[in-house]
Structure formats: structure tokens, C-alpha cells
Amino acid sequence: MIFLFKIGFLEVSWVDVIDIGLVSVLLYQVYKLIRGSIAVNIFLGILALYLVYLIVRAAQMELLTMILGQFMGVGVLAMIILFQPEIRKFLLVIGRGTEFRENIFKTISNWRHEYHDDFDIGQVIEAVKTLKASKTGALMVFSRDTELKFYAQTGDALDAEVNKRLLLSIFNKNSPLHDGAVIIYKGRIRAARCVLPVSENDHLPPNFGLRHRAAVGMSESTDTLVLAVSEETGRLVLARNGKYLRALKLKQIEQKILDYLHNSESGNWEEVHEHEAEASAETPSVKA
Numbered sequence: 001m002i003f004l005f006k007i008g009f010l011e012v013s014w015v016d017v018i019d020i021g022l023v024s025v026l027l028y029q030v031y032k033l034i035r036g037s038i039a040v041n042i043f044l045g046i047l048a049l050y051l052v053y054l055i056v057r058a059a060q061m062e063l064l065t066m067i068l069g070q071f072m073g074v075g076v077l078a079m080i081i082l083f084q085p086e087i088r089k090f091l092l093v094i095g096r097g098t099e100f101r102e103n104i105f106k107t108i109s110n111w112r113h114e115y116h117d118d119f120d121i122g123q124v125i126e127a128v129k130t131l132k133a134s135k136t137g138a139l140m141v142f143s144r145d146t147e148l149k150f151y152a153q154t155g156d157a158l159d160a161e162v163n164k165r166l167l168l169s170i171f172n173k174n175s176p177l178h179d180g181a182v183i184i185y186k187g188r189i190r191a192a193r194c195v196l197p198v199s200e201n202d203h204l205p206p207n208f209g210l211r212h213r214a215a216v217g218m219s220e221s222t223d224t225l226v227l228a229v230s231e232e233t234g235r236l237v238l239a240r241n242g243k244y245l246r247a248l249k250l251k252q253i254e255q256k257i258l259d260y261l262h263n264s265e266s267g268n269w270e271e272v273h274e275h276e277a278e279a280s281a282e283t284p285s286v287k288a
């Protein structure tokens with residue numbers, strides 16, 4: 001081990017520095033992941049208990065050490081059970097979203113067959129314009145890399161070319177397909193009436209009902225872009241990676257969808273901050 005410096009009796013090597021650096025990055029990532037959720041409180045509770053355990057052990061308080069020691073013994077298992085959704089999210093993030101991987105995707109997508117060349121985004125935008133004007137609720141999932149079979153199976157398979165009239169027919173309040181979401185992949189509507197995972201984020205605005213929570217939830221769980229049209233206000237919300245943008249104009253929506261499909265997204269998606277939960281239900285805010 002390469003010796004670096006010494007603090008009193010403590011010898012610090014390069015490996016220690018790297019080790020501490022990696023643990024800091026890991027802890028920060030965990031914090032970012034659980035920030036805003038109830039998991040933070042559980043995490044702090046466990047941390048406090050562990051500190052007490054270290055203190056009573058150092059003070060050689062045998063009975064307390066034994067009781068807390070029993071608890072610590074099953075601590076890992078308990079943590080896996082308690083943090084199951086967060087661990088799942090963490091693994092998903094690792095599996096899909098590092099910048100390195102995104103850069104590789106960008107390079108590959110420059111020369112691989114690009115499905116969105118024949119995707120007429122104008123049809124979607126025209127449909128959204130009408131849905132917005134008529135305050136017709138809608139939920140659309142755009143996927144560039146996967147068919148999302150798991151979610152498509154929760155609804156009715158369609159496999160039809162994206163087209164304004166079809167989207168309007170699906171989301172028409174009298175249509176048997178209007179409930180749930182459509183999944184759009186390779187310029188085709190793969191399925192309608194799909195059930196999406198609902199976000200459990202406590203800091204979403206209070207006026208976010210199930211449709212909006214499903215949009216954010218889907219974007220948390222998958223590498224997709226999700227558009228929600230509010231039935232109440234006609235407002236548009238776009239969700240990506242658990243973050244969302246509100247009160248966007250149609251031109252901005254079009255650009256965001258194209259950026260997503262072309263893998264050329266800019267990082268200006270705002271995180272869901274605590275203060276947003278207090279934001280007025282009717283105050284539109286553009287977070288781009």
C-alpha cells in the first residue's frame with residue numbers, strides 16, 4: 001500500500017483516500033435517492049440506533065450492547081425490507097442511467113437505424129393541442145429503446161401508426177380505451193389503457209392526482225418520457241427521470257420529445273423540490 005501521510009498514529013494511504021471518496025459519493029447518491037421520501041427518517045433512525053450501539057459497546061454496557069447487537073444482527077435484512085423501493089430505484093439508476101452509458105448510447109444511435117425518422121411528431125402535437133383545448137385528460141408514454149412489454153400488457157395491444165385522429169379517439173371521454181396511458185414506441189401506438197406505476201414522492205404538488213403521479217412514477221421506473229394532459233385544467237406536464245416540467249408550451253413539448261428521441265437532452269429538468277408541495281395549485285411554473 002502506498003503511504004501518503006500520517007495523522008498522529010494514523011497512517012493514511014492512497015487507497016484510504018480513494019475508499020473515503022467512493023463512500024462519500026455512494027452516501028451522497030443514496031441521500032439524493034431518498035431525499036424527500038419517508039425513507040430519510042427511517043435511515044436517520046437506523047443511523048441513530050447504530051451510533052447508540054457503538055457508544056454502549058465502547059462503554060461496555062453489556063445488557064444494552066446485547067439487546068442492540070441482536071437488532072444490528074438482522075439490520076441488513078431489515079434494511080433490505082424497509083428500503084425495498086429505494087434499493088430497486090438505486091439499482092435501476094445504476095442499470096440504466098450513468099452519463100457514460102448515455103454517451104455510448106448517443107454515439108451508437110448516431111449510426112444505428114433511427115426509428116424516429118419516420119415518427120411524425122406533428123401528429124402528436126396536433127392531438128395534444130386539441131386535447132389541451134378541450135380539457136380532455138390524456139397520458140402518453142414515449143419510449144425510444146424498449147417496447148415496455150411489461151406495461152403494455154396491462155392494457156390493450158394496438159400497434160397502430162401514431163396519428164392525431166387515433167389519439168383523439170383513444171382519449172375521447174366516451175371511448176372504452178380512454179382510461180390509462182398509451183405507449184408510443186418506434187412511431188407506433190403499441191398499447192392503450194395501460195396502468196403505470198404511481199410515484200410515492202411526498203413532495204409532488206397537492207394538485208397532482210393519480211394521472212400526474214402515474215406520469216412521474218413511470219418516468220422514475222423507466223427510461224421514458226411521459227406526457228400528461230390534465231382533464232381539470234388542460235395543462236401539460238412532462239415527466240422524465242422522476243422530475244417534471246409544468247405549463248409548457250406546445251413548441252417546448254415538441255422540442256423535448258424530439259430531444260428525448262434523438263438522445264440529445266439537456267439537463268435542465270428540475271428536481272421535485274419540497275417547496276413545490278406548497279406551490280399554489282393554480283400557479284403554473286415552467287421549470288425548463
Ligand SMILES: Nc1ncnc2c1ncn2[C@@H]1O[C@H](COP(=O)(O)OP(=O)(O)OP(=O)(O)O)[C@@H](O)[C@H]1O
Pocket residue numbers: 137138139178179180181194195196197198207208209210211212213214229230231232233
Ligand atoms: N396508475 C395509472 N396508470 C395509468 N393511468 C392512470 C393511473 N392512475 C390514474 N390514471 C388515469 O388518470 C385518471 C384519473 O386522474 P386523476 O383525476 O386522479 O388525476 P389528476 O392527476 O388529478 O389529473 P386531472 O388533472 O386530469 O384530473 C384515471 O381516469 C386514469 O385514466
